[in-house]
Amino acid sequence: MTEEKHVLTMLVDNKPGVLSRVVGLFSGRGFNIDSLCVAETMDPLISRITIVTKSSLAEMEQIEKQLNKLINVIKLRTVSGPRSVQREMAIIYVMAKNGQRSEVLRIVDIFRGKVIDVGPEHFIIEVTGNDEKLNAIINLLRPMGIKKLAKTGTLALFR
């Protein structure tokens, strides 16, 4: 069966243990999570969880049903298509020695990133976009030497 990437967004009760139920469902049934974001919504009683996972369509149907079955999951949607917006942020610790510093800054500028920390031999860069954009900048910066990388995982909303 061919695996595809799926982005799931769900509103859940903001209570202890809820994340564990959601995550436990994936691990307990042998599904993998590629990325996961959780935070409070405008209503402090409700959190939004965004999960990116790879699975076949049949597995995806089962994942969605199982998530919907959880008592604390209020609403669940899979996010795809032009009506959705998706963003991810990366913080990249990239080596930038003399001779490479202006090249790094130019790349950051093209991707509308920000330098948030500077050292004699490095920059830390903040950049936001969809995962294609993030992969592109990471690939461009890789030759300079990426020492550390932190990504938020995908956030998604419908327009």
Added chain:
Amino acid sequence: MKTNKEDKMLTGAQILMEILKSEGVDTIFGYPGGAVIDIYDELERTDIRHILVRHEQGAVHAADGYSRASGRVGVCLVTSGPGATNTVTGIASAYMDSIPVVILTGQVPTHLIGNDAFQEVDIVGITRSCTKHNYLVTKVEDLAEALKEAFYLARSGRPGPVLVDLPKDVIKATTAFKLPAEVNLKSYKPTYNPNLWQLQKIISLIGEAERPVIFAGGGVILSKGSNELTEFARKAVIPVTTSLMGLGSFPASDPLWLGMIGMHGTYRANMSVGDCDLLIAIGVRFDDRVTGKTDSFAKNAKIIHIDIDPTSIRKNIPVSVPVVGDCRISLEHLNRMFDEANLGDLFQKRENWLNRIKIWKDKNPLCYEQKDIIKPQYVIDTLFKLTKGDAIITTEVGQNQMWTAQYYHFDKPGHFITSGGLGCMGFGLPAAIGAQIACPDQLVVDIAGDGSIQMNIQEMATAVQYRLPIKIVILNNGYLGMVRQWQELFYCKRYSCTTMECSPDFVKLAEAYGALGLRATKPEEVISVLTEGLNSDKTVIMEFLVEKEENVYPMVPAEAPITEMLLV
């Protein structure tokens, strides 16, 4: 929660009692301990009956058996730490079989939670994947609502066990109590009413079908839809098979009865499903013990699947017509629609199909030959005849369970109580205790093996203490029979660790507990031992020394198509 002047000030323990009363709970199964002393102290002042089991696993199985025999929510109460962990197997069994049970566990005081305190365990974490839902109540103000929700969740939708963890300080604290209004959870709305358009498709498919079969399961029993199922099958002239959990949902004495499906299903049931052109599955979840190799399961058939739980549909088997809804309500609609549709003379249309099934039945019926040594099948067959099929039967797990499913023929729901999904040895005796308490005037029999009876044998003391006249039939073959059967058939007879040596003298054991012990060693003693045992008003163990290497047939080897059975 807002406080009104007229609200009573109650402790957590008192609130618990109020909720139990409001839920109509009159019996709980439990075991006291440090964390729940306050609850027990309060319990003493109510009319609620407490059954003191001898092991917390027994408490959950008993609550499970109580629920299945009565159709109500079973309740058990245990202490923190080991009390709580001992319930896990029982909870997992109730979860797999969708049995409504509320498990109340004690917990260390909230300020000690996470401190590795004495008898502390994260039972909510441990049971997250084997409960329908669970709660850790951290404030007494939240207690009433959590308990009310627990009962509501346990019995509604697809039922299941719900655990509520009760820290000691929450139980001792006081708050203003008002009985919560009806539970309304925005994220939990089970679909009871089926899509009628989908049901209409079923009626047309029945009209077109040449070789239809109904495959019913535990969902029919849980939704109390047995009468509707029976009416539907008879009206539409469709033969019926059931899963293990579905036994009793359709009368076994009906000519349309095919017997159980699956690994130890009847020849005609498995062949019928293999050959049918329409399979109407109601309240089932297509367990691997039912389907065998999924690619070849009912491969000529359009499959209809009615279930209240959407996750059961298309989980293992592709389905042509999925219907999410309550089994009983769906069947009521189907009966009405069927009457309106006027599909003509179905008896005539089905004649060939029913004849073919008859040929399968005659070719390979369930059978055994009673010679010099007692056959386990003969014991169950005789028990069936002596009790006229009217007893509530619980079983342990293994060969004893399968022979019971094959040779005790159930005409009514709620009479066969077994750990189907989890397959939990040690289930039958405590479940029989629960069933006998739910139905004091009925005959309750636990059919056991010499292995599985020893997994919760301590509950003999519970049965005797409460003067429960349950009858325990031990089919003693000196082996862990089902595993031995697999070893014989698939592992070149290497009987690795399945010989049960050194079992106790069950007759003396019964006597030591204050029960009656009887033993049959020869076939001619079977009837007299059963008669004497069944007529006694005591708890009775009846031990039958049976053929040691008797196998359960038919048998579908694991992962094989169900039409490829090993026969006697």
